Amino acid sequence: MSSRFRSSGAAGFALFAALAGPAWGQDTTVPVTENGPNFVATSTLFPGGGTPPAQAPEVKQYEGNPQYIAEGQRLFDWYNCSGCHFHGGGGMGPALMDQQWLYGGRLDQIYASIIQGRPKGMPSWARKIPDTQIWEIAAFVKSLSAPSAVQGPGQTMPTPPPPPTPQ
């Protein structure tokens, strides 16, 4: 209730500020949170400036960290992420080992996709996976498309043996 009041109040104030003119508005626009997963953009369009918001501070902590990536890999199986994305090649869900990112490939964008879900079938995991584990899973997902990709468990049988012969 209070948050709804706050947001509608803020919107009204912003409208007033915009009408009052840009010079005045510069000082009084709604404060923009520059970090935090709920504010991660999935668009690359930023009206009025074209600058993406700064990365969430957690990115520095998790990205490329082998320990978190290893734990993220375990959790990726445990929470059945691998049931849809397999070992990066995709299935029910899109491939994660290529360079295509539907909702952004920055670590905090991957984190946001996991925690919020995405409309074409990505579940929202906010109430199922603890926050730190989501960061670890995101770190693993990010690593799948890195040039020196961590090998997933499915890669333990990467070379199929020769085709069988009739018996």
Added chain:
Amino acid sequence: MMRATLRLTCTRCADRATRLRLLAGLVAALLLVPGLAAAQAPVPPASAVPKDDGQWIMPAKNYAATRYSELDQVNGGTVKNLTVAFTFSTGVNKGQEAAPLVVDNTVFVVTAFPNIVFALDLTKPGAPMKWSYQPHPEPASQGVACCDVVNRGAAYWDGKIVFNTLDGATIALDAKTGKELWKTKLGDINQGETITMAPLIVKGKVLVGDSGGEMGVRGWVTALDVNDGKQIWRAYATGPDKDVLIGPDFHPFYASEQGKDLGVSTWPPEAWKIGGGTMWGWIAYDPDLNLIYYGTANPGPWNQEQRPGDNKWTTTLFARDPDSGAAKWALQYNPHDEHDYDGINEQILVDMIVDGKPRKVLMHPDRNGYLYVVDRTNGEILSAEPYGFVNSTNGIDLKTGRPIINPAKETMLGTVVHDICPTASGAKDWNPSAYSPRTGLMYIPHENLCMDWQNVQANYIAGTPYVGANVIMKAGPGGNRGEFTAWDPMQKKAAWKVPEDLPLWSGALVTAGDLVFYGTMDGWFKALDARTGELKWQFKTGSGIIGQPIAYRGPDGREYIAILSGVGGWAGAIVSGDLDPRDKTAALGFVGVMPDLKQRTATGGTLYVFALPQ
């Protein structure tokens, strides 16, 4: 003469059974004299196969599921002139598995997600759109559909077009206007349930089953009243007898199907609640016996070590009373399935002479690689011969009805078991066969694939995959990934086979012109001589074909052949889902055997309709 022969024979008889067998054999031999092959060929029951009126009102053409058209303008002599009459873009770039329907000079097409229905007017040049209907299924349903977001077609009944949506609804439309008459929500995507099958309508009851065997779903088949969409009955595949609609009328043939609440006792505690046994394939109906026939899908999870027991009634052929849903008998094809061998493939109903006796049978090419001929009155297996390469089992024991397991191909936790044949998608998957009473042959479009399999621990979270296996598929013996087999049910062997480089994921159509039609995953639509397998004609469509061909008579009296082109499905998910071939385990291992498909076709859902020039 006959009596004399009999008396003579009987003096040598050891017992009455032998005598009867001889008598039946004699009758059969006499039947053979006039028409030879024609008299010998299995015949679909007349009550299930009304005279062909040139329409196509259900995906399988008729209740016997023959996919046989009596039209013969297009035949071995004329097919070389077959050409495109018109095309129609669905605007949907996912796998198009549906059969078009033709009723009252209108073509009806239902697309893959978002399950748009189009009605095209055949009385006007170019078949313009009459109407379209968009059900707007929940987009999130795409995230719980295991193997592309396909739809296998609609069904027509008394002025209504009835179809299912991926997010678990059944919808009836006014066939003339496209107006929605009713909509019934049957599945819950948060439990992993989707619907991809084409409904079958029997005696005013719409029969619908669920998908989600890879999501820990509990499988069911439900009957809805075609007039208002209200549920009449639901039969679960697992759980206590009362939920499976097993009652006093249930008389299975084999001992292992007999007992109380086997849908509970053949599972670890509570496991039946998330054990699969969905029904996303085909239903046949015998009006004389008043029985419907369908098979249930795989048990879950795929990791068999997490579910000791027979796991009834997964991978099970059921015969049920369509009015009450009551089960009459059941036959579990793959007790304690270890390889994802769903039992959902088609049943073709024919009456034939078996060991000298006339039998009412159904023919079912199972995922496990065997062509089952089952007495459809009682569930007895009369024969089960491999129609593709099999090493996961060493045959079907006709005394018990069970496959003879090859221990070397049993799956294990943490161990990669190599070269299991057939693969998880089976010697044949959902794509339906056809049967011609003229040739007496069954036309089976299928696969020739094997796999490596490693069990891993599956963790159940509702609405997410519940599989527990790493799989990598590969080409079977010979290297051809597909095969088109013409099967002779009397000889119990293939009459001829055509190897195909890619797995066959399209259905088959056979016509009185003695042509058999099917499509390939790189887009070729082919017509073969139904007697010899000789390629008579082919046309390259815009995308890979995984649909079901049909034939109809147009308002101008000409014969038309129609097929939806548009690659996808489990086998084509690498293209329709833009998957990465570097991960051979992707899409439950199918990507491993399809690394070249992206170089051979692209997405695009289009209806192609062919005819001879005027």
